Amino acid sequence: EEGSIANLTASIIGNVFGFKAVKALRLEDMRLPVAYLKTFQGPATGIVVERERMDKFGRPFLGATVKPKLGLSGKNYGRVVYEGLRGGLDFLKDDENINSQPFMRWKERFLYSMEAVNRSIASTGEVKGHYMNITAATME
Template identity: 80%
Template sequence: PLLGCTCKPKLGLSGKNYGRVVYEGLKGGLDFLKDDENINSQPFMRWRDRFLYVMEGVNRASAASGEVKGSYLNVTAATMEEIYKRAEFAKEVGTVIIMIDLVIGYTAIQSMAVWSRENNMILHLHRAGNSTYSRQKNHGINFRVISKWMRMAGVDHIHAGTVVGKLEGDPVIIKGFYNTLLLPKLEINLPQGLFFEMDWASIRKVMPVASGGIHAGQMHQLIHYLGEDVVLQFGGGTIGHPDGIQAGAT
């Protein structure tokens, strides 16, 4: 699996301190850090400042380790024009991955997937807002359907549940989400909630992401339930380490 981490505290850091968290985490051995879904462009840290400081941290950590590192830059904004502007700036400063929130809407998600393909960029989708229509049992949309839509839309990563941790759920059902994102052909599997066959043909798979209240002590459970084709993101579980961020990342 790839190892990542969400920057914490999610709100309140200055751009410079935010970049320091990114550097410490990557230097400690992580592959990625990421913006949280509600980090956007607030008075304490405007988006341009964050992008510049984060990429300084990424570049320094890459040079020190000799490895390819990255940090998901959240380009979510109120209008499509602003999203494109932030994505173009992210490309200019050298990132390999950008991030959007599910709440920007399905048309905007597909537009960003097309832009990312054309600009050789990895597109990470944070499922912010998902619970507003997937948690209710008697109405709404199951996350399995969202998984299919997002695979069709062309995103590269999506948060798909953890089994353990804050976003825990039924292990069999969550395995169904992962299979929906990863398998070239779905077979009927009623316990996983897969009610009919589906051949994905040439549609790319999506890398599932496990994130939310998990830590390295749960690694054996995560690998057992979710497999190895996954991004594991330990946010507070890394940054909250008593010996510091680098120690937590290592």
């Protein structure tokens, strides 16, 4: 998405470190225009707030990224979220690059994911979550 420093850094830094062909890699410098940096103000909360929201203390969070990131419908994406949460994860998250795709717009993904979160909370009695990638600079 245009103007998204989060998507830019995920694309440059995040994916390349997972390539099997890359045996060693070190990012030594990355310079971005100030105007571009101003589009990302950082996370709204931190780990303490997330622990309070989820009522989980004294242990690590257990989370995962939904895969595959491409090709799932919103409904199937929600199914993956539900199965992961029901299976014991505290949360799932969108892949950094998923944003709003023609085959699955963010709103559809949001609605099915939240339905999955609410169903898993009802069935487990635990607070669960899903972190959506909503880094776009524009409103849909």
